Amino acid sequence: MTSPAILDRITKLRDELRQHNYRYHVLDDPTVSDAEYDALMRELRELETTHPELITPDSPTQRVGAPPAERFAKVQHPQPMLSLSNAFDRQDLLSWRDRVLRLLGADTKLAFVVEPKIDGLAMAITYEQGRLIHAATRGDGYTGEDVTANVRTVKSVPLVLHPSGPVPQRIEVRGEIYMRIADFERLNEQQAANADKVFANPRNGAAGSLRQLDSTITAGRPLRFFAYGIGPVEGATLNSQHQALEYLRDLGFPVNPDIRRYEDFEEVIAYCEEWMSRRDTLAYEADGVVIKVDSFGQQRELGVVAREPRWATAFKFPAREGTTRLLEIVVNVGRTGKLNPNAILEPFTIGGVTVANATLHNEDYIVSRDIRIGDRVTVKRAGDVIPQVVGPIVGARTGSEQPWHMPEMCPSCGTPVVRHEGEADYFCPNRLCPEQIVRSMEHWVSQGAMDIVGMGERQARQFVEGGMIKDVADLYLLNEDSFAGIEGYGPKRIKNLLDGIAASKDRPLHRLISALGIPNVGSTLALTLSRHFRSLSRLADATEEDLRAIDGIGPHVAQSIARYFAEPDHRDLIEKLKQVGVQTEDTQPAPAPVTDGPLSGKTLVITGTLANMTREQAAERVQQAGGKIGSGVTKKTNYLVVGEEPGGSKYTKAQQLNIPILNEAQLVELLGATATESAPATADPDQSEAAFNQSEDQLKLDL
């Protein structure tokens, strides 16, 4: 090939790769496979290797990072990067709007642009003649740091602009570099596995990844960019925020799809409130909503005071993180014998809620984050999930902090604890461990399980410690005499309790399966198993292969079920339950499969609590619509339905696999006609039909 031909080919390859890069990283809509992309990249790289004189800084091959810098150079921002005033409620928002109107005149026609406030790192990226020449952090708003080499590695930041109209001579694009929650969690897993620093939150992950002197490290980090504004511009006329965002989109920048423009301020408030309640459904952390007066003319008139523009404000969501002191780590024994380290904290408030305890997951979690007793720690409370200790604030140490290790003996029964190879958790192997019995009893009597009124943790503890019961089957052997000498039990109370216990013998099979507390078997899977096997003995005899053949059961869950029933203790328990008269067969007729429903052939997975139906009712209705409920998210899952307090792992997995995520209202919409036409047979005989129909009306209203 001659030189011009080579240059021609290189230019073509670059253009093509830029297009694919844009489609993949900005539009999320690739038109070629990874392999095809890689082949083009390889060809370009080979040509550039043999002709290094043809390499340009904006070539797609140059996103791999540059040689390490000694330090970041300081850069002056041509226009300061401002901060925002805060609003915490409707009243604050209205006061802000009223001030705007006071300054501009009460009759002024206003429009507002509202955007999720992404918790990342503000960035100013300058392009000259359409090429990225320079990128800087916000710093103190006036002076930032030159991070050009690092920003070049962020795939959603264009190195070359490709507008539909003329290229602006110069433009400074402002936006946020951030990390998606799922990517952040994966990065932290890798970091922990390599004994590297783990990050406290996605923002720290983004900042830590971007501020690397060695930009080849940045290149390996899952950073993304959203453009939300402009600094100085030459060669384009822009009159409003909304127009500027359209323009940025046209230049090839990712612009948040959830941005809206409203003229009615009530809609602005509704948007803020809606995102406050739906923040958990976003793929990234958002700590609020930014509200901007749309017109640039009005923005100029309103001006800036004390580094805060009067034309914008941030509606802040309640905080989810705070810091406090870790006073102690206690170990709780769960019903399966799993030892759970829990943090006892100096009580403090996060977003108005007092927190005094938090989970620490397991020993590896504590050790990999170097969390010590006495440390000042960051604690996170997302949605209504259990608060967790995120990590220590190492800079606040005094030297008196103590590292922690799992105790060698079970804190309840003193049996040496065990940890199976390849697993993170420690277990107390003693089946007669009192704490395990109390916990399994507590689960057995709970509402979704055998639902025994008058029994709870306190009673379970009392009966176990009083020597009245050694396993859940013993409950059914209790009689009046058993309560002799137990404080607080008169004849009436004893009768009520014994009646409650007797009534629980006839609970539907799926409730019994739930009550057993088989690891990885929740109420939805219990229903599937009950439908499939229709008898506890048949389930207990199922092989791993039998279980794996059931839709929605993967190898891990199949193994966990088979292992449970392989334990002689568990087989004995099943025999004993039969002997004491617990119903272990499915006594209801099997429903016919629906082949022409709106969800026929679809598999849905539910995570979290739904507001208007139990999971069992949801499963029932999905089945009536022809669909199936899977227990875990896999490639075959068609939708993930997210309720309140969703489980993180299902959510993360669905995001990774690009599986559509629905909220409850969207599920109801999908259920379509079946939601209103046929009166659903409730899976739960205790749930009165009237109550269920009432919640149906509620659902219809919600739509």
Ligand code: IVH
């Ligand atoms: S506008 C004057 N829009 O919030 C306008 N900022 O206090 C200033 N941020 O660290 C910025 N998302 O990086 C704006 N959609 C958004 C934003 C946003 C996040 C951050 C920004 C800065 C802080 C402003």
